[in-house]
Amino acid sequence: MISSEPIPDTQRTEDRVLSGMRPTGALHLGHYHGALKNWAQLQNTYACYFFVADWHALTTHYETPETISAHTTEMVIDWLAAGVDPSKATLFVQSRVIEHAELFLLLGMGTPLSWLERVPTYKDQIANLRDKDLTTYGFLGYPLLQAADILIYLARYVPVGADQIPHIEMSREIARRFNHLYGKDPLIEAQACAASAKLPEAVREQLVALRRAADQEGLTEMREQARELISASKLSRAEKDALRAQLSGGRRQILREPEALLTPESKLPGLDGRKMSKSYGNSIAIREDRASVEQKVKRMPTDPARVKRTDPGNPQRCPVWQFHLAYSDDATQDWVQRGCTTAGIGCLECKQPVIDAILREQQPMLERAQPYIDNPALVRDILADGCDKARVTAQSTMRAVRDAMGLKI
Ligand code: TRP
Ligand code: SF4
Numbered sequence: 001m002i003s004s005e006p007i008p009d010t011q012r013t014e015d016r017v018l019s020g021m022r023p024t025g026a027l028h029l030g031h032y033h034g035a036l037k038n039w040a041q042l043q044n045t046y047a048c049y050f051f052v053a054d055w056h057a058l059t060t061h062y063e064t065p066e067t068i069s070a071h072t073t074e075m076v077i078d079w080l081a082a083g084v085d086p087s088k089a090t091l092f093v094q095s096r097v098i099e100h101a102e103l104f105l106l107l108g109m110g111t112p113l114s115w116l117e118r119v120p121t122y123k124d125q126i127a128n129l130r131d132k133d134l135t136t137y138g139f140l141g142y143p144l145l146q147a148a149d150i151l152i153y154l155a156r157y158v159p160v161g162a163d164q165i166p167h168i169e170m171s172r173e174i175a176r177r178f179n180h181l182y183g184k185d186p187l188i189e190a191q192a193c194a195a196s197a198k199l200p201e202a203v204r205e206q207l208v209a210l211r212r213a214a215d216q217e218g219l220t221e222m223r224e225q226a227r228e229l230i231s232a233s234k235l236s237r238a239e240k241d242a243l244r245a246q247l248s249g250g251r252r253q254i255l256r257e258p259e260a261l262l263t264p265e266s267k268l269p270g271l272d273g274r275k276m277s278k279s280y281g282n283s284i285a286i287r288e289d290r291a292s293v294e295q296k297v298k299r300m301p302t303d304p305a306r307v308k309r310t311d312p313g314n315p316q317r318c319p320v321w322q323f324h325l326a327y328s329d330d331a332t333q334d335w336v337q338r339g340c341t342t343a344g345i346g347c348l349e350c351k352q353p354v355i356d357a358i359l360r361e362q363q364p365m366l367e368r369a370q371p372y373i374d375n376p377a378l379v380r381d382i383l384a385d386g387c388d389k390a391r392v393t394a395q396s397t398m399r400a401v402r403d404a405m406g407l408k409i
Pocket of ligand 2: 302306314318319341347348351
């Protein structure tokens with residue numbers, strides 16, 4: 001299930017929101033307009049957990065683990081710059097809450113390989129990142145580790161971009177399967193067991209097979225057939241009810257099925273009109289210095305048909321126009337449309353309001369970041385605090401998980 005509209009932030013709820021980012025270093029304005037602005041909003045309504053997915057970074061960068069720590073600090077400073085507030089949200093680092101690893105391991109026992117292999121990002125990434133050997137156990141397990149991240153906080157919502165939806169879907173399936181396998185309710189079980197003992201052996205075996213197929217592969221058709229088999233049997237009404245309860249779950253919810261909260265697409269493309277991405281070299285960092293912002297925007301390509309100042313242009317064919325759409329008010333947009341199509345303004349002139357708007361947007365972020373740049377120990381403290389809080393929640397889920405699985409001494 002995918003929600004694109006979070007519940008309005010009129011009051012706080014206890015519902016947990018969880019999201020993570022791999023530590024890629026300094027973030028850019030695309031991250032800000034996509035994810036971070038959304039996080040800063042969600043923290044006003046939900047109990048938010050935002051974490052650095054450093055183990056996930058290792059699945060692709062296992063050969064260069066030494067970059068991760070510096071990237072973590074840089075990235076978290078950008079979260080704070082963007083207004084993510086440690087007094088409202090819990091900020092932490094995945095590898096410092098080792099319970100994620102325990103849940104990952106336990107879930108791994110019952111997760112069919114085919115579920116992992118069919119996740120679209122799996123084959124795509126292996127094909128895209130040709131220079132890396134991703135035929136590893138860790139990389140295959142990427143979405144399962146992500147499921148553990150989410151399920152261990154019993155998160156209700158997971159804000160992510162569209163590319164992550166299959167991972168959230170898989171997390172739901174994993175939760176469902178876990179509850180099915182280990183959430184059996186002893187009372188329902190006992191009654192159903194007594195009832196099925198009264199069935200003819202062939203029917204009993206058929207029922208078991210159908211139920212297994214229905215639960216493990218989600219085949220609703222099988223569930224229907226099992227229902228019919230129960231109805232057609234000569235059992236009492238109470239006995240049939242017990243079998244039906246067992247069939248339709250009869251399970252405790254130990255892990256919660258999370259919902260994806262689709263992050264609205266950032267309206268801001270990269271400097272060249274493609275998606276903003278550090279690897280395309282078309283990005284502006286959240287904390288890019290002023291001179292560099294100015295230079296980058298001044299060098300942006302414009303409508304290729306406007307070779308000379310006197311040639312009229314078409315904003316539709318110009319990436320600068322996309323920036324005006326993201327940043328400028330109606331009056332400025334009108335000024336661009338008219339000035340461009342009549343050659344009334346030059347491109348440098350046209351770019352100036354964009355430069356001004358970006359610098360204006362960055363100013364409060366630079367101010368918020370400065371104390372952390374001056375004193376990175378503050379970032380470490382925030383994360384240490386967040387890890388302690390996250391661990392309490394994670395440990396409580398793990399107690400329930402171990403308990404359900406009977407892993408006690
Ligand atoms: N896979 C996510 C990404 O690449 C990062 C991530 C790891 C994550 N664990 C998560 C996101 C849990 C949401 C919830 O963006
Ligand atoms: Fe682009 Fe503005 Fe130049 Fe028109 S005037 S081509 S919109 S930069």
